[in-house]
Structure formats: structure tokens, C-alpha cells
Amino acid sequence: MYSDRVLSGMRPTGRLHLGHYHGVLKNWLRLQNEYQCLFFVADWHALTTHYDAPQAIDQNVRDMVVDWLAAGIDPAQATLFVQSRVLEHAELHLLLSMMTPLGWLERVPTYKDQQEKLSEKDLSTYGFLGYPLLQSADILIYRANLVPVGEDQVPHIEFTREICRRFNHLYGREPGFEDKARSAVKKLGSKKARVYEECRTAYQEKGDQEALESARALLNDAQNLSMNDRERLFGYLEGSGKMILAEPESLLTEASKMPGLDGQKMSKSYGNTIALREDPDVVAKKIRTMPTDPARVRRTDAGNPLNCPVWQFHLVYSDDNVRQWVTAGCTSAGIGCIECKQPVIDGVLAELVPIRERAQYYEDNPDQVRNILADGSEKAQELARDTMRDVRESMGLTFG
Incomplete structure (x- = not known):
């Protein structure tokens, strides 16, 4: 429980x-x-x-x-x-x-x-x-x-x-609160009741915060208390009435x-999202057309992954080996942006497969x-x- x-x-x-x-x-x-x-x-x-x-x-x-x-x-x-x-x-x-x-x-x-x-x-x-x-x-x-x-x-x-x-x-403050609280203390059992009373005294007389936390933990762990008795004992501990709430x-x-397709926060209002039930072809097309490092105007231009929205997707979906491959290939112009995006496409589509399958069941039922x-x-x-x-x-x- x-x-x-x-x-x-x-x-x-x-x-x-x-x-x-x-x-x-x-x-x-x-x-x-x-x-x-x-x-x-x-x-x-x-x-x-x-x-x-x-x-x-x-x-x-x-x-x-x-x-x-x-x-x-x-x-x-x-x-x-x-x-x-x-x-x-x-x-x-x-x-x-x-x-x-x-x-x-x-x-x-x-x-x-x-x-x-x-x-x-x-x-x-x-x-x-x-x-x-x-x-x-x-x-x-x-x-x-x-x-x-x-x-x-x-x-x-x-x-x-x-x-x-x-x-x-x-x-x-409910009628007869203290009598009800004292009765609830007995339900803790003699050992826990003694610890509770010691902690209550230490907190109310000396403001001992550790004693307060210890008593709260004791009440949270007590299995045989009703919700009403538990709330009474929290209130009794702190010197107030029953803790109703x-x-x-x-x-x-x-x-x-998870960033959006344009590097901003993913949000419908920005139009930069990938829906959990999106068609795989649409997902692949969205990622292929993502903006990249503006410095890479041509395939032969070197780039910097930190300036590219696709890199944020690699941080979510790619392992260290792929990230190293991306960093080396981008900064040397050894790979093109389309090549760089393929592991992201594969990672996103793999994550969405079981989600789409489960969704289909509920759509049908x-x-x-x-x-x-x-x-x-x-x-x-x-x-x-x-x-x-x-x-x-x-x-x-x-x-x-």
C-alpha cells in the first residue's frame, strides 16, 4: 500500500x-x-x-x-x-x-x-x-x-x-479534538506512541524541526490509522486542530x-511539433526538412552541431557513437545534413511504433x-x- x-x-x-x-x-x-x-x-x-x-x-x-x-x-x-x-x-x-x-x-x-x-x-x-x-x-x-x-x-x-x-x-478545531487525538495516539502501539509523544514535546517546547519531521514520517508509515485519525495526529503534533486538508x-x-522542429520549445502554437500518432512518412518528411546550421549553405561547407536544431534531437535519440560521428562529419563537411538526420528519423519512428499500435486499439474501441x-x-x-x-x-x- x-x-x-x-x-x-x-x-x-x-x-x-x-x-x-x-x-x-x-x-x-x-x-x-x-x-x-x-x-x-x-x-x-x-x-x-x-x-x-x-x-x-x-x-x-x-x-x-x-x-x-x-x-x-x-x-x-x-x-x-x-x-x-x-x-x-x-x-x-x-x-x-x-x-x-x-x-x-x-x-x-x-x-x-x-x-x-x-x-x-x-x-x-x-x-x-x-x-x-x-x-x-x-x-x-x-x-x-x-x-x-x-x-x-x-x-x-x-x-x-x-x-x-x-x-x-x-x-x-473540532469538538473534543484533544480527547480524540489522545485516543488516536494509543492506536499507534506503545512504542510508536512513546516516540510520537517525545517528538511532539520536543517540537512544541523547543521548536525542534528534526523531531517534527521524525513524527511526520512515523505517521506517514503508520498502517493502522484511519485518514481522520492521521490528520488529527498531524494537527495535534503541530499544536493546531485536526488537519482537515x-x-x-x-x-x-x-x-x-525535447525541442521543436525549429529549435524552439515544441508547441502547437509554433507549428513545430511531431504528434504521437503522426503518419511515419509525415514524420520522416518533417525531420528531413528541418532547418540546419545556417553556415552550411552548400554540402561542402563545414558546420557546427551546436548551431543546428537537429543536434538537439541527437541529444534525445542518439548514443555517444552516433553523436561523435555527427560532430566529426559536420565540422569537417564529411557528411551532409540529410545523412545527419537519418539516425534521428530512425530513432523517432522506433519510439512511436508501440505508441501508434496501442493508440489504434483504443481508436477502434x-x-x-x-x-x-x-x-x-x-x-x-x-x-x-x-x-x-x-x-x-x-x-x-x-x-x-
């Missing part, structure tokens, strides 16, 4: 490309073997910037999930679901909005940045201002403690941690090393995709309901 829970989502943008595969999906493939993972389609998030074009969302969801499955994401290992099918996300977002200071949202770094980048759209909407809070609700509803993000997304996780602390501070941590991921998402959404909803039961109770929303 995994003690850590990972949550990650993607906006439905349609068919995915090699940038998505190397930047996100390969990381998900590793994580699904190591943690309890929930991977979701962030369809509500798509509406925060494309509220005026909802027509494409349904097909985009289908196409994106087929690519997840084709890449090897396994619904037997990870829970795959659609955000809008778990209405508890919206309820928690609403309740969190009641206690979130407006200034916190306006300070999120991507708020003004995105408004400038998407200046052709009217983003002066409540939904766009509140989308970081919806992201927080996505994470907190599952008490996910690990969220894989790149450096640019770390501020969103910090924002979520602040929201979590504020919520627990405002609503975390759990603070997540960033799980930093490496930036994708669309009900499979619907069933996987329906089952995953049901599992996700069970977890979300547990959290919302505690949230409603802590906020006094239990009348009747």
Missing part, C-alpha cells in the same frame, strides 16, 4: 506530441509504478482561457486520453478521470473562495503573465482570476501530498500550501529536453476509453467525498 499520493492533470488540448511525451508522460510512467497516482483531464481549466470555444473540449478529451493510454499510462495502476465528473472539485473551490484573500490571487505570478501572453482574449473574468484556487481545490480534495511540477509551477503549490494552512487554522509538496520534474474514465471518475469521487465530509463538518455545513 502506497503512503504517498500523487496528483497531476493536463488541460485537454487534443492530440499530444513528443514534447508532452518527454516532458510529462514519461514521468507519469515512472510515478505510476512508485506511488498511488491520480491523473486527471482538467476540462474546467480549459474554460478559464477558452470559455468562448467549448465545442472542441469533448473531442480533445478523447484524443488526449487515447494518447495517455498509448504512451503506457495504465488504468490498473493509476486512476484516470475527468475533473468535471467529480463535482466535489467545484464545491471545495467555492468553499475555499469564501476565505481566500483577493490579494493572494492577484499576486500569483502567472496571473498578469498569462493576461499579457493571451492579450487577444478578454481574461478579466472571475474564472481566470480564480483558476489558481481551482488548482488548489484539485489537489486538496484528494489530500495529495505530492504534485509533479516544473520550476514555473512551484508558486502554485506554495499558494496551495498557504490556502491549506489558512483553512486548517480557521476550521481545524493536507499540505502538498512539489515533486520537481526536469524540463523536457472508443467504449474502452469511456469506461476507463467512468471507472476512474467513480474512484476519484469516493476519495473526494471523504474529504468533503470533513470539510462540511468543520465549516458547520451539516444541518439536516
